[in-house]
Amino acid sequence: MLKIENLTATVGEAEEAKQIINRLTLEVPAGEVHAIMGPNGAGKSTLSYVLTGRSGYEVTGGSATLNGDDILEMEPEERAAKGMFLSFQYPVEIPGVPVMTFVRTAMNSQRKLRGEEEISAPDFIKKSREIAKQLKLDAEMLKRPVNVGFSGGEKKRLEIYQMMMLEPNFLILDETDSGLDIDALKIVADGVNALRSPDRAVMVITHYQRLLDYIVPDTVHVLYRGQVIKSGDKDLALELEKNGYTGVIDAAA
């Protein structure tokens, strides 16, 4: 599914550029959930932006492929059409663009890029209704501009709404648990789990192990200074929660 080899990336312009991802190697096979944990500044969010093609992040070495396709050469929208999806840590407010208009435009753009037919208006509305209900999102909210006036929890749920609408095959959740109370967390986790399938994979970026009780990972990686310094099964997350990162970092040094 997703294969990252010796990836090196910098943030910033020319002389100010800072290397945040440092010869990172990581593989997430189809059907699996991998958690990326690590202290602040380890490069977790940067990794998510490099994978989705945000401008300002420059890849200076290595490769990343999704199902064998080199994604680093692609525009963000092409990566999306290939199935990449990032649930943002801080979803932006976009005044004037209603949620439904946005998601339908995105869906049809992706379909067009893949050479598929557009979704019909009734099919879209039906699908939207079902998913909104499942996520306990008010239908009125979907008519409002994207994220404008939404609470932190509502924004995160709206990310998952988009994910469920667009049905990507590689899901990146960047700190999706932050700002969620326990009920919202369960709703969000149920949404993600509903998407789990043998041909999809999930990368869960998180600080805390709490989310991993609900979205159970197959593998946990510890990211530090742009590298994976330790990988293990879900118990590694519990260990980190208990003992912090210091031990792992010292052992790797």
Next chain:
Amino acid sequence: MNVHAQNTLTEAETALIDSFAGRFSDLPGDADVTVRRDEALELLKQGLPTRRVEAWHYTDLRRLLSTIPAFKPVSEAEAVAPLLDHAVVLPVLNGTVHDREAGPEGVAIARLADKLQEGAVEAEWLTAADRFDAVGAVNAAFVSDGYWLDIEEDAELEHPLELQNIHAGGQVHARFVANFGVNSKATVVERQTGAGSAFATSMTHLDVADGAEVLWIVLQEQPDDTAYLGRFSAKLGKGAKLTLFVMNSGGKLVRQEVKVVAGGEGSEFKLRGVNLLGGEAHCDVTMVLDHTAPDTFSTETLRNVVTGKANGVFQGQIRVAQIAQKTDAKMACNTLLLSDEAGFSSKPELEIFADDVACGHGATVTDIEDEHLFYLMSRGIDEKMARGLLVKAFVAEVIEELEDQSVIEALEARLVNWFAEHG
């Protein structure tokens, strides 16, 4: 300000003055009107205002008005489809009212040419406000026709009216008057458009009586090689509510003046403006708003999208008289500058003589935010489409504030049209 002598007139100024001799015999008006036209022409002979005149600082009319076309003798202009369904269309074609529909119930409609002929207009009405009132002077000298509407007391017009000032090139100079009776309610659209290179002026005056509610929409969609000078003026009675929506999306040189007097206690004025400027357009919206009664309320919101080598101007002056206590006035001018060669100048001015008021203004000039762009692109929308969505959203916010869904949809359709043509 000193009157500055201009020794020689520009080619365009000369052409404008010369065109009067050939046009004069066709212009309607009694003896008084003729005297006013003559006075206006004398003003024009002193030359058009330059950037040294404060009110024209950002729009050097003398330099920018480079050509004056001849009048077209035959009417080739055709009315356009109305903005809103079921609208009663009142066209002025190449400066003349041909046949007109009978007005709907509650509205008396007269030809402006008849009013001029009968001498039914006050002298000051055809007098320039000052030496540099180019819009008033050109229009007073050359105005040929238009409509005069009287809306009855308590009338609530079921369908909108649409005034059209349409040219097929050449020169057109029209005027519109609308008197809204006490507690009347109406929506009126004013279209300024045509085909071919033209010099067009148009002046509109509203008298909104006590308790009347008016939505007035000005759609200026002149061809890219047309110069257009317009003025909208209004006087508001007690508790009167006027919303003026102005959309400029055409023209090479455009000056749209707005002069409103919130003169009735508790009156409300809203200006909502959308300027879509591309190519080499120069578009200037200049507003002077007087609050002259207590408890008056006004808000002005302008959203500008400027691309190519276009240049935009907004001058907004709010004057609050000493008597106008409890005035609440807010002005905002937000611009998206989409090209390095585009420009926008914003000049807010508050003159407050009352001590218990709430007045404010703000202006921003920005580009599309990378964060927004990336968010849309990461969901599968390509950059061009994402930019289009964001720019459209930026102006649509102002349109969506209007209450009537059919008006919102019609204006958004014009927006989509413009973006389709200007990418």
